[in-house]
Amino acid sequence: MDGRAAPQPRKAPQLEHPVHDLTEDERDAGRLTRFEGLEVPVDALLGLVRRGWERGAPMEAGIEHWISRRVTDGLHLVVSLDPGMNIGMLDTSGAQTLVDVRLAEHPYSHRSDQPTTSRFGDLPPIVASELLDDLTHLASAAEESRGELKHAAMRPRRVRWAGRRV
Template sequence: MRRLTAEQAAHERLTEFVGAAVAVDRLLKLERRGWWVRSAPMDAGIQDTVECYLPGRGVLTFPLDPGISVQFPNEDPVQTFRDARLSGAPNFAALDPVALSELLCDLHYLHHGGAMR
């Protein structure tokens, strides 16, 4: 089971993932599982945010750079998380520990690769 330190859990931002480069194909695989959702398309059909809806409460939002093209999702095969911010809960300590562990497993998969949980 993955955990945050007490200091990390006291915040609503996961700074270690700000600036993280993630592969689009991994984001798309996670989206098929249900927790992860891309934003509605903006200008030129670009989806500029991905959100992770946690069971119970809490949404973790990741603005993307450069964003995912709806028409050509793999046009930019690597996206950068510009932020990693929690809403709907005061901090990560308020989340269900199992859901938080699942989220951290997903983030590890996105950032470092390996097998999905």
């Protein structure tokens, strides 16, 4: 991601499910900056809906600028997207940059230029772990996507010359 060491997930013995821990800095913060700046394929973001996330309300020109998950009563994890997903043409929306990953009272009224008053350390550990698991899936999808683009750029091109493949 950005070179900062993130704690490695461990397995919960009774569930065989990865348990992710917040870093010390993340426990005291209301943002998860280690995930900000990732370029994530749209299909990975849409996959979060099956995991309890909600797509943002379409704004101007039908663009959804965030995706969110309710974590407790009156608190959501909101991920701001750039350029945003076009609800009418999701397949052409392209990769989305995670601009801001933060706790907010309402997904539709948060402002990325304002500090957040909520802290991840105040969440139940299992909730924080589930959020980190979802975001880690996005980070993996971003990494795979970068690898596929790099691999595609290295493939030799096939060109047709006078009807024959060269």
